[in-house]
Amino acid sequence: MRKPDEAIVLLLAGGVGSRLNLLVEKRAKPAVTFGGIYRIIDFSLSNVMNSGLTRVGVLTQYKPLSLMSHIGTGEAWDFTGRSRGVKILPPRTGSKDSDWYKGTADAVRRNIDFLEANKAEEVVILSGDHIYHMDFDAMLAFHNSKKADVTVGMMVVPKEQIHQFGAGITNKDGRIVDWEEKPEVPKTNLASMGIYVFNRDYLLASLARSKDEIDFGMHILPWAIDNDNVFAYPFYGYWRDVGTIQAYWEANMDLLNQKGMISPEKWQIRTNVEAEERRADRPATRYLAAAKVRNSLISAGCVIKGTVLNSVLSPGVVVEEGAVVKDSILFRDCRVEKNAQLDLVISDKLTRFGENAAVGVGEHHDIISRLYPKHLYTGITLVGDSAEIPANMKIGRNCIVKCNASEADFTTPFLQDGESLS
Amino acid sequence: MLRPTTLAMILAGGRAEELNVLTYYRPKAAVPFGGFARVIDFALSNLMNSGIEQIAILSQYRSYSLINHIGTGAAWDMIGRYRGVSILPPFIDSEQQDWYRGSADAVYKNLDFIQYHRPEEILILSGDHIYQMDYRDVIAYHHRKNADLTVVCKRVEKQRASRFGMAHIDDEDGDRGGKMVTYQEKSENPEGEWSSLTVLCFKPEILYKALEENQSDDSFEFGHDIIPKLMDQGCRAYGYKFDGYWGYTRTVEEYWNANMDLLGDQPLVDLERWGIRTNLDHRGLRDYQPALIGRNAEVLDSLIYNGCVVEGTVRNSILFPGVHIGAGSVIENSVIFFSNRIGKDCRFDKMISDVNTVYADNVEIGIEHVDKEKQIAVVGWNNRVPAGTRLGHGVTVSPQLQPDKWVEVLEAGRVLR
Numbered sequence: 001m002r003k004p005d006e007a008i009v010l011l012l013a014g015g016v017g018s019r020l021n022l023l024v025e026k027r028a029k030p031a032v033t034f035g036g037i038y039r040i041i042d043f044s045l046s047n048v049m050n051s052g053l054t055r056v057g058v059l060t061q062y063k064p065l066s067l068m069s070h071i072g073t074g075e076a077w078d079f080t081g082r083s084r085g086v087k088i089l090p091p092r093t094g095s096k097d098s099d100w101y102k103g104t105a106d107a108v109r110r111n112i113d114f115l116e117a118n119k120a121e122e123v124v125i126l127s128g129d130h131i132y133h134m135d136f137d138a139m140l141a142f143h144n145s146k147k148a149d150v151t152v153g154m155m156v157v158p159k160e161q162i163h164q165f166g167a168g169i170t171n172k173d174g175r176i177v178d179w180e181e182k183p184e185v186p187k188t189n190l191a192s193m194g195i196y197v198f199n200r201d202y203l204l205a206s207l208a209r210s211k212d213e214i215d216f217g218m219h220i221l222p223w224a225i226d227n228d229n230v231f232a233y234p235f236y237g238y239w240r241d242v243g244t245i246q247a248y249w250e251a252n253m254d255l256l257n258q259k260g261m262i263s264p265e266k267w268q269i270r271t272n273v274e275a276e277e278r279r280a281d282r283p284a285t286r287y288l289a290a291a292k293v294r295n296s297l298i299s300a301g302c303v304i305k306g307t308v309l310n311s312v313l314s315p316g317v318v319v320e321e322g323a324v325v326k327d328s329i330l331f332r333d334c335r336v337e338k339n340a341q342l343d344l345v346i347s348d349k350l351t352r353f354g355e356n357a358a359v360g361v362g363e364h365h366d367i368i369s370r371l372y373p374k375h376l377y378t379g380i381t382l383v384g385d386s387a388e389i390p391a392n393m394k395i396g397r398n399c400i401v402k403c404n405a406s407e408a409d410f411t412t413p414f415l416q417d418g419e420s421l422s
Numbered sequence: 423m424l425r426p427t428t429l430a431m432i433l434a435g436g437r438a439e440e441l442n443v444l445t446y447y448r449p450k451a452a453v454p455f456g457g458f459a460r461v462i463d464f465a466l467s468n469l470m471n472s473g474i475e476q477i478a479i480l481s482q483y484r485s486y487s488l489i490n491h492i493g494t495g496a497a498w499d500m501i502g503r504y505r506g507v508s509i510l511p512p513f514i515d516s517e518q519q520d521w522y523r524g525s526a527d528a529v530y531k532n533l534d535f536i537q538y539h540r541p542e543e544i545l546i547l548s549g550d551h552i553y554q555m556d557y558r559d560v561i562a563y564h565h566r567k568n569a570d571l572t573v574v575c576k577r578v579e580k581q582r583a584s585r586f587g588m589a590h591i592d593d594e595d596g597d598r599g600g601k602m603v604t605y606q607e608k609s610e611n612p613e614g615e616w617s618s619l620t621v622l623c624f625k626p627e628i629l630y631k632a633l634e635e636n637q638s639d640d641s642f643e644f645g646h647d648i649i650p651k652l653m654d655q656g657c658r659a660y661g662y663k664f665d666g667y668w669g670y671t672r673t674v675e676e677y678w679n680a681n682m683d684l685l686g687d688q689p690l691v692d693l694e695r696w697g698i699r700t701n702l703d704h705r706g707l708r709d710y711q712p713a714l715i716g717r718n719a720e721v722l723d724s725l726i727y728n729g730c731v732v733e734g735t736v737r738n739s740i741l742f743p744g745v746h747i748g749a750g751s752v753i754e755n756s757v758i759f760f761s762n763r764i765g766k767d768c769r770f771d772k773m774i775s776d777v778n779t780v781y782a783d784n785v786e787i788g789i790e791h792v793d794k795e796k797q798i799a800v801v802g803w804n805n806r807v808p809a810g811t812r813l814g815h816g817v818t819v820s821p822q823l824q825p826d827k828w829v830e831v832l833e834a835g836r837v838l839r
Contacts, residue, residue, distance in 0.1 A: 035711070035712070036711070036712035037711070037712055037728070076708075256714075258717075263711075264711040265709070265710060265711040265729065268709070269711075270708075270709060271708075273702060273708045274702075280708075281699070281702060281708075282694070283456065283457065283458060283459075283693035283694050283698060283725075283727075284456065284457030284458050284693070284725040284726055284727040284740070284741075285713065285725070285726050285727070286685075286689070286724075286725055287721045287722060287723065287724045287725070287726065287736075288686075288687055288722075288723060289687075289722055289723050290722075291721060291722055292720075293715045293719065293721055294715065294716075294717055294718075294719065295715070295716065295717045296714075296715050297711075297712045297713070297714055297715075298712055298713045298715055298726070299712040299713075299728065300458070300712070300713075300727050300728045301694070305687075308715075312712075313712070
């Protein structure tokens with residue numbers, strides 16, 4: 001039974017996530033497919049559900065259509081019912097402000113009416129970009145036991161990664177006494193996960209202070225730390241920001257890890273299987289006589305006649321005779337035709353790899369992408385939504401094939417390492 | 423066209439004695455099939471794909487599993503202002519106190535429901551066959567012939583005919599259908615070569631009258647009573663000739679054979695092509711993660727759904743959601759229902775394992791050498807099979823055996839209760 005003042009959740013799902021390159025060309029980062037049948041935002045939504053929280057606002061901005069159809073009524077996460085609900089909160093024009101969200105705090109500020117309409121003691125602010133399993137109910141209990149104004153979910157990360165995060169220094173009580181946003185030279189290895197619990201009145205007061213305070217990590221938190229009670233809630237489990245192609249690939253491979261680093265089923269991660277033309281509503285996968293599948297995650301609705309090694313397949317993928325898919329991630333309804341070879345490939349949905357095509361050929365993993373050197377530098381080749389790779393085509397390492405590429409777009413039989421077809 | 427003109431009634435009351443332990447706790451129509459679905463999903467999906475939107479299901483035997491499975495009907499798009507699926511259980515009232523005494527009696531007892539819907543034609547289906555059919559074509563033929571009754575039939579060989587209702591159909595419309603000249607139910611030597619598939623299309627008034635008259639008889643079945651009665655009365659009866667796949671699930675052997683028809687490169691039963699849908703909320707199907715196929719696993723000629731974890735070898739078999747196969751185990755020619763856990767180094771050949779059964783390590787089922795064809799072993803649900811147990815081919819194990827009832831070795835064909 002819900003308490004009348006149960007915490008309300010704001011899920012920030014508006015980010016572009018541009019380092020995911022082609023994967024976010026037609027959808028926001030939280031809507032990117034993960035682990036075969038899930039989308040990244042499923043992890044946050046399911047954590048909310050499993051924490052017993054039932055009122056959620058999802059702040060969208062960038063290419064929200066996939067996200068909106070995925071969330072639907074919220075029924076997949078049990079957010080439908082008399083007092084339950086998930087609301088999409090798109091940017092809107094006000095009497096004066098007609099521009100887009102300028103930052104995380106700005107986005108929340110522009111939805112103050114949502115907070116005012118839903119009475120709650122606390123507001124839980126999350127990002128829809130992360131792969132993790134966390135109990136917000138325990139975090140709320142911690143927040144209340146510390147009588148905190150704000151509690152920040154934090155975890156230890158390797159020193160060399162701290163520059164991507166907000167970093168906090170705590171006293172022995174767990175109170176945050178110092179804060180650096182994305183420090184070049186870190187003083188700590190305790191990183192913010194972008195998960196905040198605010199007392200609602202404190203949040204409203206903080207947001208009212210100045211419209212120039214547009215970001216939680218840059219403005220709101222430093223002020224709160226200097227003036228009030230901000231605590232760090234320590235988190236020790238698996239948590240990944242899959243904001244880069246490399247991190248995204250690694251997290252998918254963690255699904256295959258024997259130690260069970262990510263266990264969507266055990267974590268009770270839910271998804272909407274019916275959105276987008278029965279995305280994951282398929283019959284059982286068919287394995288044929290010459291199939292060879294090892295160490296892979298295979299969604300229902302695939303047909304496998306060839307070889308699949310260390311890979312993650314979304315529903316409806318067809319791997320024909322003689323084809324080999326290795327260390328790859330294929331989104332729904334990709335077709336790998338006879339004797340095609342895929343090595344270290346991330347392919348968006350509905351692509352076709354023609355007969356004898358070879359994608360990810362050669363050993364030059366170190367020839368990085370010429371157009372996007374910060375996106376592709378470990379050998380992963382990206383293929384965009386609905387691209388058609390011609391038969392016999394060869395594509396090297398760190399390559400990009402644009403969305404909807406047709407056979408005619410390929411003017412040479414070999415796309416060299418690091419090159420892009422765009 | 424808002425108000426549906428066709429009312430479909432699915433006969434799903436029966437248990438099917440011969441399915442034995444598989445139907446101790448569920449009606450035949452709710453038996454799992456195809457690695458994720460239930461037998462009745464074929465009739466329901468055919469209805470959905472035929473655009474028929476008003477459906478009633480006549481259910482009597484252990485109906486809970488079926489009620490649970492149908493849910494709101496949303497899985498087959500049967501929810502909406504003019505769309506719906508109703509389960510009609512037996513009931514008592516001031517006039518009668520009986521269970522459904524047969525399929526025709528079940529429909530008769532719900533005549534008020536039927537008449538409320540004012541259908542232009544009534545489609546009677548059985549909920550326990552594996553097939554794909556567009557009923558619109560049957561209904562179109564029914565209307566074109568201005569028939570009182572249209573019976574969908576499939577040609578069968580003479581030697582198998584005695585277990586079916588057999589019709590003699592003339593060639594009025596060639597391969598499409600013709601006038602039904604004679605009809606004999608389960609006759610040793612029938613005149614016709616067309617077996618009724620229990621897909622019947624009735625003109626409503628004709629059906630109402632026949633059901634009314636049937637009440638004074640002592641048998642109440644469509645095949646045995648209603649069709650012969652209408653033939654005797656000289657009604658306009660037509661046979662619609664069907665030549666697609668037709669899978670029976672009346673016996674363990676038929677059921678296993680129909681399962682094997684799901685396998686191979688060009689399967690006779692193609693769930694994706696046929697557009698088979700199931701209720702993903704039933705048993706939490708939607709909540710399983712994709713299947714994990716392990717480092718040393720081998721999966722050939724098989725059907726595997728989400729939620730499986732395979733560390734061993736699976737050949738020519740069907741795994742339902744949540745089945746785990748331990749390292750070193752070899753599963754062949756078998757159908758393993760939901761949430762079975764199979765330990766290490768087990769060997770199964772030609773068996774069916776009902777839901778939630780747990781096999782400890784080194785269990786062997788049906789692996790002895792046999793000169794003739796092996797019989798199918800069946801293990802009932804919720805069993806805990808001790809390590810090292812050896813069961814011969816063709817055995818039957820009751821559901822939920824007490825731990826002290828297990829034996830180390832069970833000879834071929836025996837029954838363990």
